[in-house]
Amino acid sequence: MRLFQNNGLSRGFRAHRRETAYRNFAAGRAQFLDTRFTASHILLPVLTDSPDAFYTNGDDERLQLLWAKENNLRTDDLEQILLAQIEQHRTEVFYNLDPIRYSSKFVAKLPGCVKKSIAWRAAPSGNADLTEYGLVVCNFASILENWRQKGCNVASFFPAHDPVMDSYANGRAEELDVIFIGGYTRHHVKRSQAMRAAASAPGVRARFYLEDSRLTRLANALAPLPVLRSYRHPEDIRLIRADPVYGRDAYAAMAKSRMVFNGAIDMAGEDRGNMRCFETPGCGSVLLTDAGHYPEGFVDGETMLVYSSPEQIPELIGKLMKDEKLATSIAQAGHAMVKERYSKALQWTKFQELI
Template sequence: MRLFQNSCFYASYLPRLNMLAAKTVSFDGRRAVALNDRFGAAHILKPVLDGSPAAFFTNGDDEVLQRRWAREQGMSGEPTLEAILLAQIEHHATEVFYNLDPVRYPSAFVAKLPGCVKTTVCWRAAPSGNADFTAYGAVLGNFPSILDMWRRKGCRGEPFFPAHDPVMDEYGHGERTIDVVFVGGYSRHHRARARTLERVAHLADTYDVAFCLDASRLTRLAESAIGRLLPLRQHRRPDAVAAIARPPVFGRDLYELIGSSRIVLNGAIDMSGEDRGNMRCFEAMGCGALLVSDAGRYLEGMQDGVTIETYDTAEQAAEVISQSLQDWPRSAEIAALGRARIREIYSKDAQWKAFGNLIGRL
């Protein structure tokens, strides 16, 4: 199978990548830096991570990376990012195209793929407005309700799962100096999460609590000197949250942070219904922290009171965290079992085997 996997970055991650890759001048060099930093590694398939010559990987939204490839291949002028991605696919003689960024490259892009491509799949585990993915052979995701939504839109929806990144095994074996950490977004899509964060933030009077927040553009504006003069109060973070807020963390820094924390607080976005099992669950459990997350329908291996702890309300989240810290020996055992289960059930080998079986069914 000649596999092409296209991924994407958060805009807030690019400054970190630019810093890490400051001394690289080639496409291969910058791509290697990104892969080594493990951003999104749970979604990256085993042949890519293993460096298989049959697998090609890129981040199609990284203009610096893509233009380096275009220059190295002698593409003339200033081709669009779409044109570069299409040229890469043709150059690789791709048979299976797996796209982690279908909103940027939807059905209209699939229609332009070269004839060597036999199968197309994309990952999308969130609603995406009017985006059209019907030209893909299947839309993959780990939330049943969202897969059903794609099916109602005329797509074939297939269950597929992130995997345990084996690099996580390097982290979380020393002293855990942070009691509670939260890492994630803070925007209008996170109302339930924001209530929980505000309540848990008050635990900072007793425990070491850190919130590494990727605030939305409106939140940053609302908290600026100019923003305080505008009617944007609803986008400002509560004082208790702002007081312990830190910048967002990514890649290996995220693994190091989780590996230094006892508890990782998680909360689903408002769009996921009762389905649970977002990326933070895999990262928290994979790095050996105790996952404390909101109640719902979890994936295999994520079991309340056995491998994770859950809460129903913002108030209960604070209670569960306090109780877990007070009885840390028991909590540490739950976290250790969770780490073992994630490693066992969601290995890279299992993910790649499931992907091959999926492609065989299409």
């Protein structure tokens, strides 16, 4: 199977990597893969450098223009470059993690060598059209149903345990009690309430690595302006805020904390299973997360710890701070579970079954 996997970069990660220099396309791609950003979603043949697998970030202008220059393609149009890469690779299966940028109109332009097109999309995404894809996949049942109602063929598919996490789990050195890694906007009302509750736990050593919205960053810098007040971090969160971390840096941060706090946003309803659910136990920390419908193997009190309301969070944090035996038991069981049930090998087998 000649596999082509395309990805897209988040705004925060793009800013984080802005100064990174690429010597050539191959070196730039290797540098990116080594960061382990979104590694839970990157398929095994890409990570093992299979000759039949091609990977790129189709929205990374610097990387894609290098490929175009090296292959004498005289264009700076990212769509044309991506199509040329697919054609040169003689792709049979196109797996796209950035389908809003490269939607049905793009699929209609794919060369004839492509026999199957699959899109990962874990959000409803308004009026986006993905019906030309042969399959839309993610691990949220309610979101898949939304895409099915829009006329897409859908199937369940999961993130996987990145084997690189094991070295972080084996070299843990707890410096903090609880951390949070993720986005923050004023629209994440439930998450914000839960974060404030976590920050208020007595005696807790906490740090929140936040990818803030543009207006939140502006509000924090210009606090006196009343019009921006609602975008500003609450004082208790601002005191423990740190810059966002990604990939290996996130792995290292999780390996230095007893527990990682997780809070879903509203788009997935009661479904749960964002990347942090897989990364946290993968790095040997306790997943402290909100109640909902979790994938198989995620069991409250055994492989994770669940809160039903913000009021419960300080008590649960205190419990894990005091009971090292309990925290170790949950962390170890969670780590063993994701390694066994959500391995890269099983993810790749499942993908082949979808094909």
